[in-house]
Structure formats: structure tokens, C-alpha cells
Amino acid sequence: MQDFKFNIYDLSSFTHWVDVSLYSYCTPFWAMMWEMIIIGVAMLLFYAVIGLFLVYAERKVCAFMQNRIGPNRVGPYGFIQTVADLVKLLMKELVIIRKSDKFLFYLAPFIVIIVNFMTMAAIPFAKGIHAIDFNIGVLYIMAISSMGVIGVLIAGWSSNNKFSMIGAMRSGAQIVSYELSVGFSLITMCVLAGSMQLSTIVEGQSECWYIFQGHIPAIIAFVIFLIAGTAETNRGPFDLAEAESELTAGYHTEYSGISFAFFYLAEYINMFIIASIAATVFWGGWMPFHISGLAGFNNIMDFIPPFIWYIGKTFVIIWIMMWFKWTFPRLRIDQLLTLEWKYLLPINLVNIILMALIVLMGWHF
């Protein structure tokens, strides 16, 4: 058995220690089960904390952009406001819709949540904190994260309500369109990285982040990813799926209490997932900011733990997405489709060719 080692800069020794000690105490089957339970509980806690914090952050950011103060009564600076909101939602009645499809109606929020969990499993949070490292991690994340729309469609259909249905159909059209842009901008970065494995992608950015390595096409891909990612999470200015002024609340009109909270939380976690993919692929995930040649500067940057780097980058991208939401008005459905099919897609296709050319000629840093 190994000695206990906890190194904040390299958590793989800690996770390895947990793994080895579990296998030495239990049979392999139970050791694996225990590992799954530990990871699941950790993810669940992280999910709840991040979800609550993001709701608070959204309200604060929105307030500051509109010259307001935002939540400021519950706790210092209103910090426990969202906890109070959650307690309220937990205690509220679950209204049963008489003519709804009850099984699907209660299933829909869980599909959205499960999809979130499956995506989060493949995200590298820090060195060694990475639940499962597929060799096709980017493809897996792409495939799973777009499954969330099934939950949205089920919610809209089973509510037996025309507003919910319209919202769900809009969400479907939106995902089908913008999934292309997300995919193509990630493919552009995979061309540069030469790998789809997320751990390899992060390791490849130890010298310089990919957004700087790939210069022009990487920046174009990053901007397109941000736009398409915002659209994919159904957030404003692309929030046609809920569009409160037209469809009351879209697909979750009929939901109440905790099943509404699930949808609400899932929306924010989707934003977190999109932001962490952007941070991982473009900004180097947990990799500190390094400038090759400046050893002193690099050492100072290495002093900050990788998890802080990861969270910091993710929150900067989340802040940019909130900035979008609270600046731009909502698009019409035809404007939404025009933006995707006439602008983002052609630019993206040209961008891939440009990136391939740059990689072939060795013009990247």
C-alpha cells in the first residue's frame, strides 16, 4: 500500500492512492462500485454548488449590467439567496397536470439532468480529477451534450400545452442548426491538436494555449463556438425555447416545484459545461498560462493550483456568455436560422480549411 500523498498541483497521486487502497480492502467488484459511488456523490455536490452559485452570479451580473444592485438581503451581499430559493422550491407543491402524459412528464427533467452528468464525467477538472478519459472525448461530449434536447422535447410534448410544444420545437430546430457550428469549431481545434482525447488536448497546451497557437483560425473558431454554444444552451439572445414574452416559459411552463428547479439548474449547468469545453479546448483547461522563454513568469503561474485555473477560465467564459445575454435582444426564429446557415456555417467551413493549411505548412506557434 502507498503512503497518503496530497499534492494540490498534481491530484493524480491522491486519486491513485484512493484507487489502490480501495482495491486492497475490497474485492475488485466492490472497489469499482465504491469508486463509482464516490465519484457520483462528488459530482452531485459539485453540480448543486455550481448550479446555485451560477444562479446567484447570473442575477448579480445582470444587475450590475443594468445599473442595479441585485440580491443583497439574504446573507452578506445576498450570497445565500439562491439557497433560500432552493429551499422554497423544495417545499412547493408539484402540480399534477390532469391531461398530461404523466410518465413522460416526470421523466423529462431527469433526462436533462442525466445528460448533464454524463457530459461532466468527461471534463478534466484538474490534473488527476478526470472521471473518465476517452480517446474520443471531444466526440463523446458533442454526442452526449446534444441529447439534452430530448428531455426538452419530451417536456414540451408531455405537457399537452401549445406554448410548451412550440417552445420545445423551437429548441429542437435550434439544436439541430447550432450543433453543426459547435462541431465544426471543435473539429478545427482537433485539427490543430491532432487528438480528440481531452487529456492530450490539455497536455498539448502546456507551452502555449491553442487560441494563441492557432492564432487567426483559432480565434474565429473560439468566437463561433461561443455564439453556437450560447445558442445550444437555449440562453439569451437565443432563448426562443422559453421566450417568456411570447410563450410564458416555453417547455417548462407546466412544471412546478423541484422539477422546475431541475430544468432551471440544468440550464445553468449546460452553460457551465459549454464554458468548460471552451476553456479546455481553447484556453488550456487546468493548464497555467505559460509564455515560453520566461521561466520566472511561468513559475509564478505554476504556483496557482490547476483547479483554480480551470474554474477561473470557465467563469470568465460564463461571464462572457452572461454579457451576451444581458446586452442583446432576442432573435426571431428566421434570424436565428439565417445567422447559422448563411453566416456561421460558411465561415466555419472556410475556417477549417484555413486551419488545415496552417497546420500543414507549420505556420502555427
Next chain:
Amino acid sequence: MKSFIKYISDIFSGVASLLKGMRVTGKYFFSPRAIVTQQYPENRHKKGKKKLEMFDRFKGEVIMPHSENNQHKCTACGICENNCPNGTIEVISVMNIGEDGKKKRALDKHIYRLSMCSFCALCVKTCPSKALAFSQEFEHAVFDRKKLIKILNKPGSTLMKGIE
């Protein structure tokens, strides 16, 4: 070719106009001084901060301004009482005999029921001698509704000289 140039220029002009909007909100985000919201109970008496004050034309409650010699301008003519749509005001007058032996009406009590007032300002506007005014007081909550019945003239006050 022309349409292609338009396509490209559309992209750039679109991005430029989006950035213009983002610059405004971004500037607001990073300038906490731009916040216009006031936090109510805190801005009443908090040290170092400007006390909450209402603007001049704010209709807080009807008052009767008195001079430093405890003199008011009310002649007890009752025009405010007649004009009031809610029956808020009740003017009680007394008949005094003046120095020249003539009977003269004077104000005894000007009763103002704040609980019935709709702040329409008809009393203040129609007062011929400008005896009534609005104060900037806005915290009217009390625990006893009797406290909402106010007598506007101060005890022992007299009519200002030169007002008939």
C-alpha cells in the same frame, strides 16, 4: 461579386454594432458608481452617506407652514374643505370680536385625516391665501390609526397680519 463584398461587409458591420452594445453594458459592469438603485432602510440614517431626501414637488402630506412667531395664513374660509373629494379636511372656525367691534372668523382647528387623503393637491392649489403646502415626509406608517388624524394648526397660533 458585389453581393459577396456585401456579405463580407455585413459580417464586419454586424460584429462592430454588436461590440458597440457590449461596450456599453461592459462599462456599466465595471463601474459600480453607475448603480442608481438606492437601498431604502440603509439610506435613511447611515453614516457618511447622503440622507434620503425627497424632491421638492413630492406630495408627502398636507401641512400648514407656520412662521417663527407661531403665525399661519389660514383664514378658515373652508375652500379646502369644500374642494376635498374625500372629506379629508374639516375646518372648525370660531367667531372673534375684533378691536373695532366687528365680528371676525378665525381658525380654531384644521383637521386633516391622512388615512383618507388621496394626495390630489386640490386643497393646496385652491387655497386663496396659500396657507397649505406639501411636506416631503413619506414614512406614514403608525401603529394606531388615531395618529393619522392630524390637527394642522399649532396650539396658540394666530393669523398672520395682512391676510384677510
